[in-house]
Amino acid sequence: MTYRPGIDGLRAIAVLAVIFYHLKLFIGFGGGYVGVDIFFVISGYLIGGIIIDDTANGSFSYVQFYARRLKRLFAAFLVVGLAAAAVGYWLLLPVDYWHEGKSLVACTVFLSNVLFYRDAGYFDPASITKPLLHTWSLGVEEQFYLFFPVLMRLAVRCGRLGVPVMLAAIGVLSLAYSQYLLAVHPAASFYLLPSRAWELLLGAAVAQPHVRDLSIPPRYARILTYLSVAGLLLPIALYSDATWFPAFGALPCCLATAWLLWSGRHATRSRVQAALSSRVPVAIGRISYSLYLWHWPIYVFIVYYEAGEIGWVGRSIAISLTFALAALSWRFVEQPIRYMRRPPSVVFTGALLGSLVLAGVGYAIWRSGGAPDRLAPQTRGIAYAAGDFFQTADRCWSEDNAVLPGINYCRIGAANAAEQFLIWGDSHARAILEGVDQAAKEQGVAGTLIFAGGCMPAFDLRKVESATGPRSDNACAAQNIAVKALLSRRSTIKKILLVGRWAYYSEGQGVGIDAQNLIRITRATDPAADSATATTQQAAIVAQALADTVRWLRAHDYEVYLLEDMPEIPDFSSRRLFQTVRAGHADAEEAIARFGKVARADVERRQRRSNEALAKAAADNAATIVRTHQLVCNAESCSAWSAYGPAYFDNNHITGSTSRRIREIFLPAITVERAPRPAPAIN
Numbered sequence: 001m002t003y004r005p006g007i008d009g010l011r012a013i014a015v016l017a018v019i020f021y022h023l024k025l026f027i028g029f030g031g032g033y034v035g036v037d038i039f040f041v042i043s044g045y046l047i048g049g050i051i052i053d054d055t056a057n058g059s060f061s062y063v064q065f066y067a068r069r070l071k072r073l074f075a076a077f078l079v080v081g082l083a084a085a086a087v088g089y090w091l092l093l094p095v096d097y098w099h100e101g102k103s104l105v106a107c108t109v110f111l112s113n114v115l116f117y118r119d120a121g122y123f124d125p126a127s128i129t130k131p132l133l134h135t136w137s138l139g140v141e142e143q144f145y146l147f148f149p150v151l152m153r154l155a156v157r158c159g160r161l162g163v164p165v166m167l168a169a170i171g172v173l174s175l176a177y178s179q180y181l182l183a184v185h186p187a188a189s190f191y192l193l194p195s196r197a198w199e200l201l202l203g204a205a206v207a208q209p210h211v212r213d214l215s216i217p218p219r220y221a222r223i224l225t226y227l228s229v230a231g232l233l234l235p236i237a238l239y240s241d242a243t244w245f246p247a248f249g250a251l252p253c254c255l256a257t258a259w260l261l262w263s264g265r266h267a268t269r270s271r272v273q274a275a276l277s278s279r280v281p282v283a284i285g286r287i288s289y290s291l292y293l294w295h296w297p298i299y300v301f302i303v304y305y306e307a308g309e310i311g312w313v314g315r316s317i318a319i320s321l322t323f324a325l326a327a328l329s330w331r332f333v334e335q336p337i338r339y340m341r342r343p344p345s346v347v348f349t350g351a352l353l354g355s356l357v358l359a360g361v362g363y364a365i366w367r368s369g370g371a372p373d374r375l376a377p378q379t380r381g382i383a384y385a386a387g388d389f390f391q392t393a394d395r396c397w398s399e400d401n402a403v404l405p406g407i408n409y410c411r412i413g414a415a416n417a418a419e420q421f422l423i424w425g426d427s428h429a430r431a432i433l434e435g436v437d438q439a440a441k442e443q444g445v446a447g448t449l450i451f452a453g454g455c456m457p458a459f460d461l462r463k464v465e466s467a468t469g470p471r472s473d474n475a476c477a478a479q480n481i482a483v484k485a486l487l488s489r490r491s492t493i494k495k496i497l498l499v500g501r502w503a504y505y506s507e508g509q510g511v512g513i514d515a516q517n518l519i520r521i522t523r524a525t526d527p528a529a530d531s532a533t534a535t536t537q538q539a540a541i542v543a544q545a546l547a548d549t550v551r552w553l554r555a556h557d558y559e560v561y562l563l564e565d566m567p568e569i570p571d572f573s574s575r576r577l578f579q580t581v582r583a584g585h586a587d588a589e590e591a592i593a594r595f596g597k598v599a600r601a602d603v604e605r606r607q608r609r610s611n612e613a614l615a616k617a618a619a620d621n622a623a624t625i626v627r628t629h630q631l632v633c634n635a636e637s638c639s640a641w642s643a644y645g646p647a648y649f650d651n652n653h654i655t656g657s658t659s660r661r662i663r664e665i666f667l668p669a670i671t672v673e674r675a676p677r678p679a680p681a682i683n
Contacts, residue, residue: 040203043203045207048203049203073138076293078358089374091305097371100365102366113137129300134296163210174195182246207261230256293329421671423450428653463522497563506542514651547619563628564611564627569651570598574648575650644657
């Protein structure tokens, strides 16, 4: 294909939309993330079109094609990846640096999108801690171009209509699958190739000879062009993080991009094409790849250094650095490598060596656990809390286990003892696992812990949670049904401890740094569950469901305990504490005073309705409430800091170390062998 400056103009729109969305430089870019979808269509048009033409005339060479891709993409990414590793060594938490090490390895084998999809869970580190998160789109593209040449070779053999039929069939299936995943597993719809392939295929479809040689009357073409400009710009301006995306939500900008690519071939003198082909958009479009590569790690590191949201000065620094480094990268890395005259063997050898260096650095970071030894002892202690949270991968059974099908659970306590207690709850049950496990082993007893993030331990409820999605919501309902079936059978279990973030369910949302997380609890059989009335009655629904669950358990001869929720510290996270101390903004004491404490009156106000729910469920000795506030609170305030360092992982989960230090409060719920001693406060 001959060079068309208008395509660089489209690239400029795409990359600026993404940058302005991430950096929040201007209003009107709430949907700037669609810039990635614009890139996908452009890539499909240019690269896919070349593959289609070369395959059709018999000149396609896998060696030449992949050599060109490596020269175009790899060198600039190698520089960015090594720079991110160097800055991360200085700035990042060990757990975040460990994640970056995994990212580096995944990027070298074009699987970063799969990695970020697999990590997208209830306790996935926030996106603003991942300097290489934006490389997911590169993973999608490179995976596509591993398969697309093979598909086109098969399609060409099927006759004159083989290519358009295959493009249309796979594209429609991909779009439908994307829409399906959006409803059941949004992270998969966003990150994975099968749900994104239709966007690249759309660009390739426009580039195929059957389509690009069509003609449309100029009057209709002008109308479609202006409609396409609207379809391109309106999603950027009107979409938000709450928009269902991608799937059908990506159609307007993708169709608009496809039309502008097609029409630009025929209407080079139109006003729209003239605007796209003007000097500034073309200049930005030419360095768009380097702009995309640099903007996100720069922003992440500045936000990380500032330990929170940055102001206009920080954003101005970020955009200035992005353009400066992108221009240098384009001039001294991209262009020389892209246009060097070397045989493919040299290109592949260089790429292999660079990949080994990048993967080796990533593996060393991962292997070292994020290189914690680089930190001073005091800072290392603070950093430890950010990774001090029980991870289930090696010690628990998954939901497809044969013993308790449909349930995520851990067997805890003494290895050879019969299970006599059950801990059932949400992620707060997971937070106390290590403490309960140690206490049970010390007592020579055993039990089971069943948990699911954001899943209230009660029967006959359903939830809709913004932080997880439909798949998790359905899994929660299924798990609670499975728990009821389990407890209906005769077993050795005698005691049950219910653990939950009760105020979250009663109030319907988080607090402080997770106030954006919303959850709606309704009765599973309530015909008015989708009405506004049900939402306003959520606290009453939660209280009644908890009381009904306790009553059912008592009727089946279980001794029931309810763990009072640990006080929420609204603005605290161990990561933020580390960032503040590491960057020298404050020492630990100052930082805790600033965002690591909460007035006890505020805690009681936040938990008033949830504590009333616990009291209702425990009435008439139906259950025993295990109190927790005395562990971290005095008469005036509650603190995330203990004598041993941070007691909390984030603003509502305690660390594993804390759960072990307070383990004696769990003894009544797991054994009756001896009376427990009073639990000491951890402050």
